[in-house]
Amino acid sequence: MPTRPFAALVATAVGFAAPALPAQAAVAAPAGHCAAPAYRQFDFWLGDWDTYRVDKTGKVPPAAASVARNRVTAILGGCVLHEVYRRADGYTGESFTIYDATRHVWHQSWVTNEGELLVAEGSRQGKAVVLTGATRDAEGAQLQRVSWTPQGDGVRETALQSRDGGRTWTPLFDILFRPHPH
Template sequence: MPHRPIAALFAATLALAIPAPPTLATGAPPAAHCSAPVFREFDFWLGDWDTYRVDKAGHTPPGAASVARNQITATLGGCVLHEVYRRTDGYTGESFTIYDATRHLWHQSWVTNEGELLLAEGERQGKAIVLTGAVRDAQGTQLQRVSWTQQGDGVRETAVQSRDNGKTWTPLFDILFRPHRP
């Protein structure tokens, strides 16, 4: 039994020596590695959003129902945006988005409950963040170019696709995120 007090003392000392990591939720400052203004370029997407389809005229029909809930949070000291997207039909996806300072571009990894994977990269173009990546499916390779732009108190996300290595592009989706209303 003489080892029990020593073990307890060691465990208590170890717990004091390794503090819990700070998070943005506790008000801790962003990680020093991610404090430059370029890391905040995509912060307009942070939030708890209801998702609406946009018609060909660029509008959301009056009274349209939300098709998904999308929650974007900052994690890892503010260096990473974590997206959790849940559509009303059961389709779910998550992404991690980070600014890669060594290559001077944004990178996003998107995965879904249907086994999809999209790795997309790009940069700020004017007021938009524009990322391009490739998806492989039964028809071959599909390039996707996705852009996010702040629009009023919301964010508009549009995507186009190409099956001919970027020679021609066709619409894939056009959605608007508005602040979630409980």
């Protein structure tokens, strides 16, 4: 197992900037437990990304500024995707995503610095990974359906919400991750 310099380990542990990742970060050789192709279905999301809001036409406006930085890395022998999402306004969230081979589902736990928790599960559907989960906010119970789809050299993440148990869905957000320039 390669070792990292002590300074890099300390910087990572206390939240300083870690070395930048290439836009499409390579996955380290997966642990034997996570070598099956199902574990690699979400690897398209690995990378160091700038985040842009998508407008109603389905595109990022030409002069749009990035609203967040998102880094997605493979950890624990390539078995887990770890996301660190930091918006310019201070909102920060992290997720841990794993393929649960015993149940044949993707599982994600998302937490934020605003006390939010979303636990979502789902599967690969075509080129996308689609996860659904329940959460609560000031308005009460909410279902969220989030999908990640490769788009060009980036990844589009869209989310729908339902306040009526999944009978109707409305847009929650639509963003595009583009490779962060290095």
